[in-house]
Amino acid sequence: MNKKWVIGGVLGVVGLVVVGLLGLVALGVWADRDMGGSGVDALMDSQALTQRFAELNTRYPFTPPPAGQGLKLDEARLEPYLAVREATLPAYDVLAKESVDFVQKHSAALDRRDSRTLLKAAGASLRMMGKAQAVLATNLDAQRMSPLEFQAITAVLYPPPPPAAPPTGAAEQAAVSLPSSPENLALLEQQLAAITPQLEDPKLTESERLQLEQRRAGLRKYITTLEQASGKDVKQANAPLLEKHRERIAKVANRTFDDLLVNPRPPGTARRPKR
Structure with a gap:
């Protein structure tokens, strides 16, 4: 049995939590009984957790980087982040085991x-x-970290898989809509590199040389702008810190943990995975 499927299955199979909640409200005592006799309590606990996470965001304010820019890591914040993750993973393991047992x-x-x-x-x-989630909230509070900051650092350390390649015929449109994509930057770098041997041609007139130098300067400036927009400079700045803590980061990597606890999908969007 695929453990990841089982965990996602028991938490997504009901269409899920939202169907149960709507049923609880609509069917009252009958639904509460069939939810194990504690449906109302579970709903109230869920609402209390939502409020608790909101309070943590207020208590430990975090300002994310501007849209389109990467988060520059700070070791003083990476340490508590990893501490939260390490302390919460045992609770996730319990969740995983209970999910498997239930299914x-x-x-x-x-x-x-x-x-x-x-x-x-x-x-x-x-x-x-x-x-x-209650364990996660407690650990965040202990490290004075907001859920928003925890999510932001997670996105840097454990980025989601790259999107699927665009369908045939859409590549050109993608290149235009994403000028800072690695492919487009590589093409611009090639164009920039091609200018250097041209400038070494002794037959160039002063006017032609000036045009090439202006073009080279313009390309360099444009590439720098696109690299900043793509977050390349931030990624390079983060690289030494990621390497320093590489083993510890790898030890607590868990995609399902992130999907369920760090970046959960809105209720009702989950579907039971196919076998």
Whole structure:
């Protein structure tokens, strides 16, 4: 059994938490009973956690970099970030184990989409996620870090997979819409490099030499601007710090942890993964 599928399955299978919550509100005591007898409590706990995360953002304000610019890492903030992650992973491991146990116990009913089992899964997912999120909130508070800052650093250390290649015929449009893409920058660098041998031609007139030098200066300035827009300078500045803490960063890498606890999708967008 694919562990990652199971974790995502039990937390996404109900369509999920939102279906359970809407059912709880609409069906009252019946839904609460089928969610394990604690649906109302789980809903209230979830709302309290949402408020707690909002308060942490207020208590420990964080200003993200301007849109389109990367976050420059600070070792004084990277250390508490890694401490939060290390302290929260055991709670995630509990969440993972409980998810596996739940799916194994109720797999047949989940496959046939039994309504009572789906509501029970909604209640279970709220409880399991709530416990892990509460640990995350406690650890963030202990390190005086906001959820927003934690998300921002996560995006630098564990960036999402690159998007799929554009469909045939869209490459030119992508190059125009993303001038700071690595491919476009590489092309500009090639154009810049080609100017140097031209300037070494002794047959150049003063006018031609001046035009080439102006073109070279313009290309250099444009490339620098695009590199700044792409965050290349920030990535280069971050590189030594990432290398220094490489082993520790790798040890706490976990894509599913990020998807579920750091950057969860809005309720109702989850779908049960295909086998």
